[in-house]
Amino acid sequence: MEVAPDAKLLTRLLAGCAVGTLLLGVAGCGSDADSTAAPSEAASLTAAAPGSPAAPVSPAAPARADRSAGVTKVVVFMVENHSLVQMRAGMPKVYGFAARHAYATDYRAIRHPSLPNYIAIAAGSTLGVADDADPSAHRLTGNNVFRQALRSGHTAKVYAESMPRRCALTNSGRYAVRHNPWTYFSASADRAACKKYDVRAGRLARDSRAGSLPNVGFVIPDIVDDAHDGTLAQADAWISRQIGRLTAGPDWRAGRLAIVVTADEDDSRSGNKVLTVVATKDQPRRAVATPLDHYSLTGFLEDVLHVRHLRHARTAPSLAQAFGVKVG
Structure with missing residues (x-):
């Protein structure tokens, strides 16, 4: 038939x-x-447990097969005053996220107290800052990653929780200006950019949904949700909730976003070693043993911008190479 x-x-x-x-x-x-x-990833964050098996330790991560054009955006979350050991034990959701992606086992802050570390990440140097004074006491004019981003045709944004208005230059309630590095750069162009792009944290979810996260982004929890005055459990809940919003967005799904979680400094009892997570969508699961520091993070932000490294970032170990992150 x-x-x-x-x-x-x-x-x-x-x-x-x-x-x-x-x-x-x-x-x-x-x-x-x-x-x-x-x-x-947003759903899996809620299931993380502190007893998650540790990832294999490796001094550097080899690049894996391309699944995307590479990372073009980095969002950095900051925790306050806790060590690697403390964060690993006290932040089970964030550590679970780290164990499913990648984190450093030998990453160190630069010095004490808080502010010099924020300046170090933003400028590749503490620029002589050695205290936690307000921007009125530290009018910095040097080059920085925010300026580098905008001048190279890229975008930059700070999302600060509990900040009363854009680019607020003084403490207010649970907002600590010393945790907001852009506010310390006082050159006229820097200040104008800060007033435009240093925004409240509520904007983060909207930018994630729209696929409009910046090339260089910082998320600054307030002094409760960063574990400065609050607990690590509170920081874990707040940060993991924001991470869930990012991993639900198109920037993460397309493989162009790297999520970093680190701490400004430890509690002065662990050699300034802090938990630092570097996660991308297509990343192999591992713990990275390469010695790294905040200047390595500066260099990573500049790698994404394709600009020259500033100051100590020029000689710092490469974070992108250590984690095997392909930059777009």
Whole structure:
């Protein structure tokens, strides 16, 4: 019996789908590729436990096969005054996220107290700052990653929780200006940019949904949610909630976003060694033993911007190389 032409075509199509599924591992005909995706990172954050098995330690992560064009955006979350050991034990959701992606086992802050470390990340140097005084006492004019981003045609933004207005230059309630590095750069162009792009933390979720996260971004929790006055459990809850919003957004799903979690400094009892997470969507799971510091983070931000490294970032170990992060 002769099969009708339409039936022959259908038979060939079905056979082709079966072969494609067997050879390529692709979904069957008519299915949406996203429908077979793994559960979202946002959902898995809630299931993290402090007893998660440690990732294998390695001095450097080899680059893995390309799945995206590379990282073009970095968002840095800051925790206050806790060591690697304390953060690993007291922040189970964030550490669970770290263990599923990658984190450093020998990453150190620069000095004490807080402010010099924020300036170090932003400028590749403490610029002589050795205390926690307000911007009125430290009118810094040197080059910095925010200026580098904007001058190179990229974007930069700080998301500060509990800040009363954009680029607030004094403490207010739970907002600590010493944790907001952009406010310390007082050159006219820096100040104008700060007033435009140093915003309240509520803007983060909107930018993530829109795929408009900045190339250089900092998320500054207030003094309760960064564990300065609050607990590590409070910091864990707040930061993991924000991470969930980022991993649900198009920048993360496209593989162009790196999420960093670090602490400004430890509690002065652990050699300034702090937990530092560097996570990308397509990253191998590992713990990185390469010695790194805040100047390595400065260099990573500048790598993403494709600009020259500032000051101590020029000689700091490469964070991108240590973690095997492909920069777009």
